[in-house]
Amino acid sequence: MILVTGGLGFIGLNTARALLDAGETCVLTRHRTARQPDFIRTELGRRVFIEQLDVSDPAALLELGRRYPIDGIVHLAGTAGTGPDLLDDLQTGVDGVLAVLRAAREWQIRRLSLASSLVVYHDVAGVPWREDAALSTAGVYPIEVMKKNAELLGNLAAQHTGVEVVSLRIGAIWGPFGRPDSRFVAVQRMVNAAVRGEPVRYDPPRYAEDALDICYARDCGRAIALAQTADKLNHRVYNVGSGRATRNAEVADAVRAVIPDADIELVAGRDPQGPPADQYLDITRLHEDTGYLPEYDTVRGVRDYVQWLRAGERDPA
Structure with missing residues (x-):
């Protein structure tokens, strides 16, 4: 059974x-989010169990291990450092990481996957971004500092605990x-504006030739699941993304x-204030150790997302 903290969030779901889909059973924690899509509701009490708790509360988290046979953790819950008090956000983030590390040690789980982010590469010059790149010890963005600290x-x-801890640097x-x-x-x-029949405008404007590693959510979820359940992993850090830069025009x-x-x-050309080169993640490690490759190109992803929205599903406001 795998515990997914933040399991009712965007990446968590x-x-x-x-x-x-891989045959696992899950305990999903939630703090504020309460949505339950059909695939969750149909499995509640059988293969899916939902618990409301603050992951940064170690006692509440440890209690889960007394009620469920948890043998793996995917830690996705956390703060982005955009709240009203930065120090509170930092405290919550650190407490959450320490709480899941304590739980992993006490339960002697097989593997703990910690969500990191491509933002840790923001000052790395060479592309594609590889896991063995030298990261700066400085930090500009709160989420960058949080993710580097968690790693x-x-x-x-x-x-020191014997628990396998893997950091997953997740793309856009x-x-x-x-x-x-x-x-x-x-x-x-x-996509959302087009489905609503509204014009798509950006402020500040978006440039047609700017590009980033954008990964469709279903591919991201599958990549994380593969990393968590793989028989053997040869590294402690993995990039999770599409492995290519996708232009806004595309x-x-x-x-x-x-x-x-x-x-x-879109504005023609590239943002004169933006990065000089397209930024994307090298996913060779993940592919070699888990077999992961993206299944959704841009058109297939857009088509799937549009169908999902038109079927009555809704993203959070």
């Missing part, structure tokens, strides 16, 4: 679905259960291929 804590704990994810007006991933707004073309009258406004 996609990971839970992939784990269920360091996990690596140190693994050396889009698709079902994500925020419709994400400021970070342009495709979320493109995304707009994909949306128009599915919704021909989509009104999308």
Whole structure:
């Protein structure tokens, strides 16, 4: 049985679905989010169990191990450092990581996967971004500091507890259960606005030739599930993404291929203030150790997402 913290969140739900598809049973924690899509509801009390708790509360977390035979953890719950008090966010993030590390030690689980982020590479010059790149010890963004800190804590704990701790550097994810007006991933707004029949405008503007490693949510969930359940992993850090840079213009073309009258406004060329090269993740390690390759190209992902939205599903406001 695998514990997924933040299991009713964006990446959590996609990971839970992939784990269920792989035949696993799951305990999903939630703090504020309460949504339960059909694939969760139909398995409640059988293969899926939902617990409301604050993961940063170690006593509450340890109690789960007395009620469920948990042998693996995927830790996705956390803060982005955008709350009203940065120090509170930092405290919650650190407490959450330490709590799952303590639980992993007490339960002697097989593997703990910690969610990291591609933001840890923000000042790495060479592309594609590889897991063995030298990361700066400095930090500009709160989430960057949190994820670097979590990786360091996990690596140190693994050396002293005997628990296998793996950090997953997750790219820019889009698709079902994500925020419709994400400021970070342009495709979320493109698809949601196009489905609503609204024009797609950005402030500040988005440039047609800017590109980033965007990974469809179902692929991301499957990648995490593969990493968590693999018989053997040869590394402690893995990139989770599409393995390629996708231009904003390519995304707009994909949306128009599915919704021909989509009104999308992009500025020609590249952002003069943006990075000089396309940024994307090298996913060789993950492929070699788990067999993972993305199944959704941009058009297939847009088509699937549009169908999901038109079927009555809704992303959080």
